[in-house]
Amino acid sequence: MISADRLPTVMDVVRAGRSTRPPRDVDTADQLRAALRRHVPQGELTLRARDLRSDTLSLSHSSLGLLRGTLVTQLLRLASVGYVPQDPFTEAVEAFIAGDDRDEFVQILRDLDRDERDRLAADVAAHAVVLRRRLGTIPPSWFPRTLVRGSVRVAGGHVVLKDTIDLVLGRRVGDTAAVALIDVTTSPLDASAERAGRFHALVHTLRTGVAPLCVATLSTATGDVVRLDVDGDTLTRAVHDVNATIHGAVAA
Amino acid sequence: MNQLQLRHVSGRRLSSLLAEVADTPFRFSDEQRDALAARFRAVPTTQHRRLDAWSVEQGGAEPTPFAWSPSNARRSLGRSALAAVHVGRSPSLAVAVRQEIERVSDRALSPSIPSGSLAVWLVHQRPAVRAIVAAEAVTWATETLECFDDLLVDWEALGSDAYYDVAGARTSLRGRREALVNAPTGRVLVRVRSGAPGASAGAGLRADLVTDALANPLGVAALRIVGLWPDAGIALAVDGTEGNVKRGARGLVRAASVRQGATTQRRAS
Numbered sequence: 468m469i470s471a472d473r474l475p476t477v478m479d480v481v482r483a484g485r486s487t488r489p490p491r492d493v494d495t496a497d498q499l500r501a502a503l504r505r506h507v508p509q510g511e512l513t514l515r516a517r518d519l520r521s522d523t524l525s526l527s528h529s530s531l532g533l534l535r536g537t538l539v540t541q542l543l544r545l546a547s548v549g550y551v552p553q554d555p556f557t558e559a560v561e562a563f564i565a566g567d568d569r570d571e572f573v574q575i576l577r578d579l580d581r582d583e584r585d586r587l588a589a590d591v592a593a594h595a596v597v598l599r600r601r602l603g604t605i606p607p608s609w610f611p612r613t614l615v616r617g618s619v620r621v622a623g624g625h626v627v628l629k630d631t632i633d634l635v636l637g638r639r640v641g642d643t644a645a646v647a648l649i650d651v652t653t654s655p656l657d658a659s660a661e662r663a664g665r666f667h668a669l670v671h672t673l674r675t676g677v678a679p680l681c682v683a684t685l686s687t688a689t690g691d692v693v694r695l696d697v698d699g700d701t702l703t704r705a706v707h708d709v710n711a712t713i714h715g716a717v718a719a
Numbered sequence: 720m721n722q723l724q725l726r727h728v729s730g731r732r733l734s735s736l737l738a739e740v741a742d743t744p745f746r747f748s749d750e751q752r753d754a755l756a757a758r759f760r761a762v763p764t765t766q767h768r769r770l771d772a773w774s775v776e777q778g779g780a781e782p783t784p785f786a787w788s789p790s791n792a793r794r795s796l797g798r799s800a801l802a803a804v805h806v807g808r809s810p811s812l813a814v815a816v817r818q819e820i821e822r823v824s825d826r827a828l829s830p831s832i833p834s835g836s837l838a839v840w841l842v843h844q845r846p847a848v849r850a851i852v853a854a855e856a857v858t859w860a861t862e863t864l865e866c867f868d869d870l871l872v873d874w875e876a877l878g879s880d881a882y883y884d885v886a887g888a889r890t891s892l893r894g895r896r897e898a899l900v901n902a903p904t905g906r907v908l909v910r911v912r913s914g915a916p917g918a919s920a921g922a923g924l925r926a927d928l929v930t931d932a933l934a935n936p937l938g939v940a941a942l943r944i945v946g947l948w949p950d951a952g953i954a955l956a957v958d959g960t961e962g963n964v965k966r967g968a969r970g971l972v973r974a975a976s977v978r979q980g981a982t983t984q985r986r987a988s
Contacts, residue, residue, distance in 0.1 A: 496727070497727075500727075541851065544850075544851055544854040545847060545850050545851065545854070547854050547857070548813060548816075548817075548850050548853045548854045548857060549813075550846070550847065550850035550853075552847060558845075558846075558847035559847075561845050561847045561848055562789075562847045562848055562850070562851040565788065565789055565844065565848040565851060566788065566789050566790065566851065567788070567790075607811050607812075607813035607814065608811060610812065610861045610864075611813075611857070611861075612857060612858035612861045612862060613854050613858055614858070615858065615862065616913070616950045617950055617951075617952075618914065618915045618950050618951050619951060619952055620915070620951070627915075638865065638868075639865055639868075640865075640868045673952060674728070674949070674950070674951070674952035675728060675865070675949075675952060676727065676728055676869075676952065
């Protein structure tokens with residue numbers, strides 16, 4: 468039996484196949500932009516990765532679930548600069564409030580009674596254990612950056628694709644694809660995680676002009692890690708997902 | 720060329736913004752500086768006013784009270800770190816940011832440091848918050864470095880913005896700038912902003928262009944100013960022509976005027 472500590476970490480998964488990386492793709496972005504002109508809605512439509520996820524409402528989509536996800540993201544940001552919290556919940560809260568004390572989740576956090584707060588703290592602590600075990604150590608030489616935002620207009624400017632990548636590693640200069648996008652979710656992974664991964668890859672390609680190498684998703688609920696290699700087919704499917712969503716909005 | 724030029728961010732397209740620049744940028748004469756100062760003096764103010772591209776883009780709106788946070792500390796720390804790595808003074812952005820945070824925090828010990836400074840704010844933060852500040856700065860510097868490498872030319876990281884105090888008008892102008900590219904015939908400035916450019920982005924770029932020209936000891940405008948919006952993958956550029964510089968100056972005077980009008984109205988009510 469393999470213990471959880473011996474399972475490959477996100478860093479291992481991203482590092483895999485270093486010798487067989489594809490060449491850097493700087494040509495696909497224009498084709499994608501052209502393919503996204505197929506359906507043009509009236510007015511303006513904003514699409515996010517969550518719009519492509521499954522519709523099932525779960526704890527992860529409740530206020531407390533979203534708050535938990537936000538706090539786990541703070542722990543990821545701390546890990547990106549090599550900071551190891553002694554008290555994950557307290558320090559994640561400190562980091563979060565310092566970022567924006569007017570955020571609606573800060574108010575939700577302040578409104579929690581003692582019992583709710585302790586339950587949330589226990590929940591975050593459990594996710595922090597999985598994050599620490601399954602993320603691995605992020606090398607500073609991989610240029611880690613966190614909460615990288617994208618806001619790209621397509622379909623003649625009528626559709627805004629908005630996205631935030633939890634962690635981006637690697638640089639887009641060089642002869643081979645080297646950028647990895649990491650998504651950390653507090654939900655279990657399902658089929659919609661792959662759709663979200665494709666969306667992340669699409670927005671990154673449109674934003675930077677260079678296709679990423681891969682998208683890796685870690686669930687801190689289960690410890691599962693999946694890697695989606697990005698190629699032309701991945702990006703074409705992402706365009707199809709977006710066009711289908713736009714078409715649905717236009718038809719409605 | 721007085722028009723705004725737009726490109727999607729990618730190496731080839733960005734470098735084209737640097738390849739074809741005007742030969743002779745506008746140059747402020749002493750008379751033109753005096754005339755501009757007179758226009759600012761004609762807009763009375765009871766307190767010192769600060770104007771920048773943001774004021775122009777917001778149509779002269781009063782800025783909200785400033786308070787330090789990880790996200791607004793990132794540019795200051797990230798820019799110094801970027802410069803340190805670019806000249807080989809630091810091995811990585813992560814190390815450079817850590818060193819910069821330590822250097823800035825040390826300044827808090829100085830008796831002359833203002834209480835509202837970044838140094839004083841930083842030393843009062845908990846370790847986790849300082850780590851988030853570092854994460855923000857590393858992210859900003861890395862994303863900026865990625866954009867600059869797309870320029871495909873040698874660039875110089877600028878350690879400070881352009882500042883110009885208008886004589887006798889109690890007015891300070893600030894022009895944002897992150898990097899300088901030395902073209903054979905003059906300077907090209909590069910500026911980085913978060914978010915996506917709005918309808919007034921061109922007016923903001925012209926405001927930065929004119930402030931940089933006024934701050935230049937010879938009054939020479941940059942050949943071009945390139946604005947990068949990495950979040951949106953968009954680059955906009957305006958040339959340092961007389962037309963653009965004059966429009967930039969008019970935008971700043973208008974922002975001062977609108978702000979003064981709003982202040983007068985607020986007092987009257």
